[in-house]
Amino acid sequence: MKGKVMSIIPIFIPHAGCPHQCVFCNQKKISGQKTASAEAVRQQIEKYLQWIKPGKENEAAFYGGSFTGLDMNLQEELFKPVDKLLQEGIIGSVRLSTRPDYIDEERLALLKKHNVSTVELGVQSLDDSVLELAGRGHNAASVVKAVELLRAHGFKTGLQLMCGMPGQTEASFMDTVAESIALKPDMVRLYPLLVIKDTPLEETYRSGKFTPLGVEAAAELCAAALQKFTGNGINVIRIGLQPDDELCSPGNIVAGPFHPAFGEIVKSMAVRNELMPQIMALVNAGRSKIKIYVPQNMESKLRGQHNSNIKCWQKMGACIEVIKTKNASIYLEGENNE
Numbered sequence: 221m222k223g224k225v226m227s228i229i230p231i232f233i234p235h236a237g238c239p240h241q242c243v244f245c246n247q248k249k250i251s252g253q254k255t256a257s258a259e260a261v262r263q264q265i266e267k268y269l270q271w272i273k274p275g276k277e278n279e280a281a282f283y284g285g286s287f288t289g290l291d292m293n294l295q296e297e298l299f300k301p302v303d304k305l306l307q308e309g310i311i312g313s314v315r316l317s318t319r320p321d322y323i324d325e326e327r328l329a330l331l332k333k334h335n336v337s338t339v340e341l342g343v344q345s346l347d348d349s350v351l352e353l354a355g356r357g358h359n360a361a362s363v364v365k366a367v368e369l370l371r372a373h374g375f376k377t378g379l380q381l382m383c384g385m386p387g388q389t390e391a392s393f394m395d396t397v398a399e400s401i402a403l404k405p406d407m408v409r410l411y412p413l414l415v416i417k418d419t420p421l422e423e424t425y426r427s428g429k430f431t432p433l434g435v436e437a438a439a440e441l442c443a444a445a446l447q448k449f450t451g452n453g454i455n456v457i458r459i460g461l462q463p464d465d466e467l468c469s470p471g472n473i474v475a476g477p478f479h480p481a482f483g484e485i486v487k488s489m490a491v492r493n494e495l496m497p498q499i500m501a502l503v504n505a506g507r508s509k510i511k512i513y514v515p516q517n518m519e520s521k522l523r524g525q526h527n528s529n530i531k532c533w534q535k536m537g538a539c540i541e542v543i544k545t546k547n548a549s550i551y552l553e554g555e556n557n558e
């Protein structure tokens with residue numbers, strides 16, 4: 221029997237909850253909205269009520285800004301329309317995102333009172349020097365503390381991580397991935413850093429002091445991270461920013477690895493990396509005529525953009541034939557290449 225499909229009611233709150241200015245952030249641009257108010261929350265909810273099928277599996281999600289950084293009274297106000305949805309059985313839970321240093325006992329008590337079940341932390345990096353260059357205003361220790369508090373109070377915890385930050389090397393990013401795994405989050409989101417209009421980073425970029433990653437380099441890093449997280453049983457629920465109208469409005473993305481199919485590119489690279497050792501072993505054993513059996517819904521991931529994965533394996537000396545299968549997973553067969 222199939223489970224009920226979960227619907228998410230996204231509610232964007234703007235920068236107002238955050239007195240910081242991370243170098244890469246223009247939260248008003250990303251959320252496309254100027255002020256946080258209960259009325260704005262109501263209006264956003266209204267749009268979704270027309271088509272949502274009521275049920276406990278549905279969730280309201282506050283995105284953007286730093287929710288728990290808002291004045292406590294304003295938080296209470298913003299929760300009111302959501303509390304109504306919970307009482308009417310239209311949704312069963314609430315999630316939100318915030319900064320790690322805005323987590324404490326008092327704030328968590330308020331979230332509990334309003335049925336918040338998942339808290340996502342904007343972590344970005346666990347390298348203190350990278351956090352400082354980004355103007356984050358918190359350190360890695362505050363992330364560890366926040367995760368411990370959230371777990372102690374029974375919240376599901378998500379970590380949002382970024383690659384391509386100023387001063388961040390590949391080693392620094394992969395160390396952050398390893399340290400994040402050790403924190404045992406329930407879920408992770410991966411974002412490549414983009415240079416957004418009207419941010420401090422735009423100036424640094426225009427003065428030539430910062431160069432963002434290209435799509436391929438950013439995707440390679442995210443693919444390596446994706447493999448590590450999934451290999452440790454941690455769900456990666458989003459890769460790359462949502463390409464909505466506001467983010468994609470002309471001139472808004474100044475530079476950086478933006479691609480509307482970024483997540484798909486990353487997943488394809490992860491498949492390429494995962495199959496690489498098996499293909500290499502078959503080639504080295506003289507069985508380079510390789511049949512790859514693939515479930516139909518995974519064929520494009522297996523091939524990669526413009527067959528990039530197939531071309532990569534061919535360069536290793538493999539002769540690849542892709543065969544669709546009804547099996548649930550990918551498997552390989554190698555034959556002697558006579």
Ligand code: SF4
Pocket residue numbers: 235238239240241242245246247284285286319342356
């Ligand atoms: S903490 Fe979050 S909302 Fe505040 S400036 Fe940084 S990224 Fe933007």
